[in-house]
Amino acid sequence: MTFTEEALTTAGPVTGWSGAPDYFAIREYSGFDPHAVVDVLRGRIAGAMFRGMVDPETCGTLAERFWASPHRRTRGVEAPGHFLGAYHYHKTTRTYLQESAEAAEAVDAVLDVPGDPIKRFHQGLADVLAPDGVHVRLAQHDGAQACRGLLRSWHGHGEYALAPHDDRSQCTEPQQADFEIQRVVDHNVVALNICLENGNGGRLAYWNVQPDDASKLRLGLHHTGSPYPLESLDGVEMEWLEVNAGDVYVFNGAHVHAVEPNTDPELRRTTLAAIFGFIDDSTVVSWT
Template sequence: MTTSTARGTEPGRLTGWHGDPAYFRFLEHDHLDLDPVIDVLRRRVLGVVYRGVIDAGAAAELVRRFWESPARKRRGGEVCESLGYYVGAYHYHKPTATYLAESAGIAGYLRKLLDVPGEPVTMFRTMLRERLAAEGVTFRPAAQDGAGACPVLMRHWNAGGAFALQPHEDASQCREPQQAGFEVQRTLEYTVCAVNMCLENSDNGRLVMWNVVPDDDSKSRLGLYYSGSPYPPEVLDGIESIWLDVRPGDIYVFNGEHVHAVEASPPGAKRTTMAWNMGFCSDETVVSWT
């Protein structure tokens, strides 16, 4: 992991919240002690990475099932310049009812895909549920009218250019007007966190985190108030950044309200991850969504 700092004064540079050195860092562990995840959820530290904690055999089987799944779809968009593939449901820019219906429709396919000894999603979510319960906090998928959010998104992508996944943040999309009243919007009062599990990353494209949570003025000026993506790289010039090596078998959790991206890999590289977002929607409840 490397950290770089510059002191640019470009007029278009993003403004917003910046963490101090004690906060803006990744903790590293070689085993799943979830206390640091609580620190990320409570905005005490930027992130944590658990190195090599996913069983290699389980990861290979998950990737195989992903490519064979009849539920696998293609997706492009603002964040990823090239088309990628995924199994799961995205809440991005959809009415709540549409997202929850898609989540219900994909649930059986996901259960079949994840029916692998040693798969990390159930393990991690169970451990987190138990850890939060010790503090009197419930952990569950976000829900509305009895329907629940998709628990995990499995995806594969690569792209040319400077970034495989362009600079973006995960909070603005939670403001989607079509999702008014959906409890993911209440996580904006706390911290929107991202959970990622690396199954394969053949050329080890790094995660890039910038030390800025953009303010509403910046988001509005760039036309990103409801999307959070993509941030032009030039507006990030001069802002402190961390470039985190991501390796197969790693699980990493971070404050997704910071602008972040994924470094591009050479053509033909393979990058497959499983992911979801989560955050407190009240003092007693943490919800997750995709």
Template sequence: MQQSTTRLSGQQADPEFFRFEERGELDYALVLDVLHGRRLGVIFRDVIPPAARKDLTERFWASPARHHREGEPSHYVGAYHWNKDVDTYLDESAAVAEHVQQVIDAPDSPWHVFRQGVNEALREEGASLRVAQMNGRSACAALIRAWDKEGDFSLDPHEDEAQCKDPRQHGFEVQRVLDHQICAVNMCTEHTAGGRLVIWNIRPDDATRRSLGIEQTGLPYQAEALADFEELRLDIREGDVYAFNGAFVHAVDANAGNRTTVSFIMGFTDPRTVVSWT
């Protein structure tokens, strides 16, 4: 069966859930709502100071560790866990760790500010946030990237749940997040035009993934197959920070110029622990 004609099945959320809260300042209680599955997403407008945006963006483009990724074309500093065995991911994370820190350690870094705020909010619940680990080795702290793919989407429709099912990553603690909620976090430090976040009201099930042959990747979902589902298109601007449930199919639509973000994924592994990875 052709992917474009496959009928998608899975969970659809009610209207009260399927929306983004929007704020002009950071409110970490709303982020915890996303982590706990109480809301779809939240966006904080213009919360990254202009000097921090400029400094972090310049560090990214100047980094000797910046590479160009094929397939889903982007410039990036960091490591992807997507579609690889855990040892490869952890090896790549270790190799690039100092370069990642060099980028995100800019003064007033949104990475540090956001994680500190989330950690303080989690402490009220007796929990904490840290980078994911396995056998004493750490996941990548952040992925800094700028999309440059041509077409309707600069990042094709996908979801972040399937990639955590990869048997090549058995034993990696991020797989325990599947018992909870997957929260994608993005911080926009550079933006020209376009590049909206698109999210559809469908959280695909394993039957859909099997029919599409994407059980362990969650990529791609064809726009034609998503046409029957409600969608949100959210303008993203320089200085914005946003977090949302990454188990719902989402994409980045076409952008012009540079759209540079600092990103990671996070979720509970147990009631006391939230881990992050890239």
């Protein structure tokens, strides 16, 4: 089934799992606390926000390098987004990993700063999980590694710059049946976003529902998770999360979420992002 206007009007509201109040919250911290990341990975809380984790100078340097990079690419036509790195969405495992290898040098060149934020994040997570015998690494297949970070700036038209979607569905892509990231769906798929620049608006919209397979099939989103019609989310509890440059946040990506556009079209929202999760009791993998 493909997404159509008929599906929009006949599919009905999204159904699925919703968390209790003590779970459904994005807890805020002054600086980085990797123990809170573990709480998200373990499904104890929906998300965590680390305010001002990345200093303004580093944010400025990374954003400037991203926009100046000759390797930056566009995605979309009417409102093209910009990105540097590789994204696995709707691709074969081989294609994604090949693109990851091709982009690795350009991504490393942008992130070559003291206190590389994504390296710092992964090291902090690895340090707190090590006593439990858990190893943190990039996802891999046949000796090839996933991209370690995706720099991006999306500019969608309409009510949201990035339409309501979930990150779990894309991890069931049939073309990636041989990729270890598909084992994350048995645990919690966690999104990582490092905000490098943001204008007015640009908030995260986060709904208290992890859509079930029945909803995804009705909407034709079973392997894509995007876009959920706004009408299908009517009545679902939703929270807004303010995001500023330097903030780093993680959340359970199985929940429907979206990004508000900036109110000033001249201002940009640029992030460094990744996805991660357990694939077994002793391994956390990351990819983009």
